[in-house]
Amino acid sequence: MTAPKTDWRNPGPAPTEGPLIDTFGRIAGDLRISVIDKCNLRCTYCMPAEGLPWLEKDEILTVDEIDRLARLFHxxxxxxxxxxxGEPTVRRELPEIVERVCALDDVDVSITTNGLLLDRLARPLADAGLRRITVSCDSLLRHRYAEMTRRDAFEKVTAGLAAAKEAGLDPVKINCVVIRGTNDDEAVDFARLAHDGGYDVRFIEYMPLDAERTWERDKVMPAEETLAAVSAAYELTPVAQDTPQPATAFRFADGAPGALGFIPSVTNPFCDSCNRMRITAEGAFRVCLFALEETDLRSALRAGTDDAELERLIREALWHKWPGHKINHPDFVRPDRSMSMIGG
Known part of the structure; x- marks a missing residue:
């Protein structure tokens, strides 16, 4: 990390031009936009079985508001x-949202989905301009998938993955949250799926972002242990990366088309090089997944605020970004929001 030029707690005025930057020299170039808070699964590490209090329709950003913010950040x-x-595919206007963002010049646009509705949406999304997609799937066993998501929907996920491939989306990534004692015994099975099916599988450490606050550190499966298990079954070749990435990436030494990534979100966070920002479904701007503060962009939008003032709000929030979330420190404070409320 670049040494801060000033105290991030009291940094003075934010830059008024140039790239979106914080006091540590990190340039923010990745924006995650949540388009809805609702989800058609009830994953145990995310939300209660009964779900959460959902936002009213008029509380979430409209398509035009999302489009305006995307253009401004661009x-x-x-x-x-x-x-x-949430689950973006449950929002009816998703293809239109994707089309508008994809229409911007020189952009890399993707979505993260649980895949349940991809059997009918993969083609419309591809037609809207989407070129790649990430599907969250934490087990390849039907009964375990049902236990973890509280829905017997594994066959819908496999159908969605097939539809994504057929629609020409490439790569099709699979995110697997690895939880010790729950699904850590499936790492090699996921690697086999990547190897034989040409998928890009990412193993992600279990993070404290569940609404029920039942996260336990003992259930975190370190990425290095998952890598060791997979390496015992497959010879892997490290992938050189030009820019800092959260995942340590590998390909198969035998030339198989799939790929693997290992993301040590808890044991070795990538805060030093993080370039990510988030906008929640109701328009709250967050400069860190674990941020304890937000900037309300929706109210500004609906009050008729011009782009110059929106830019000032964005730059000011980013200028106060902290060094990191302290997940491995005694004074770590987890955010009030769960992952589904923040946006993946």
């Missing part, structure tokens, strides 16, 4: 956009 140098939820 004008400020953002080129990576991830559409998230």
């Amino acid at each position: 004008s400020l140098g953002v080129r990576e956009f991830k559409i998230t939820g």
Whole structure:
């Protein structure tokens, strides 16, 4: 991390031009936009079985508001956009949202989804301009998938993955949250799926972002242990990366088309090089997944605020970004929001 030029707690005025930057020299170029807080699963590490109090329709950003914010961030140098939820595919206007963001120049646009509705949406999303997609799937066993998500929907996920491939989306990534004692015994099975099916599987450490606050550190499966288990079954070749990435990436030494990534979100966070920002479904701007403060962009939008003032709010929030979330420190404070409320 670049040494701060000033105290991030009291940094003085934010820059008024140039890239979106914080006091540590981190340039923010990746924006995750949540388009809805609702989800059609009830994953045990995310929300209660009965779900959460959902936002009213008029509380979430409209398509035009999302479009305006995407254009503004694009004008400020953002080129990576991830559409998230909740579950983004349950929002009826998702193809239109994707089409508008994809229409921006020189952008990399993707979505993260649980895949349940991809059997009918993969093609419309591809037609809207989407080129790649990430599907969250934490077990390849039907009964375990049902236990973890509280829905017997594994066959819908496999159908969605097949539809994504058929629609020409490439790569099709699979995010697997690895929980010790729950699904850590499936790491090699997921690697086999990547190897034989040409998928890009990412193993993610279990993070304290569940609404019921039942997260336990003992259930965190370190990424290095998952890597060791997979390496015992497959010879892997490290992938050189030009820019800092959260995942340590590998390909198969035998030339198989799939890929693997290991993301040590808890044991070795990537705060030093983090370039991510988030906008929640109701328009709250967050400069860190674990942020304890937010900037209300929706109210500003609906009050008729011009782009110059919106830019000032964004730059000011980013200028106060902390060094990191302290997840491995005694004084770590987890956010009030769960992952589904923040946006993946």
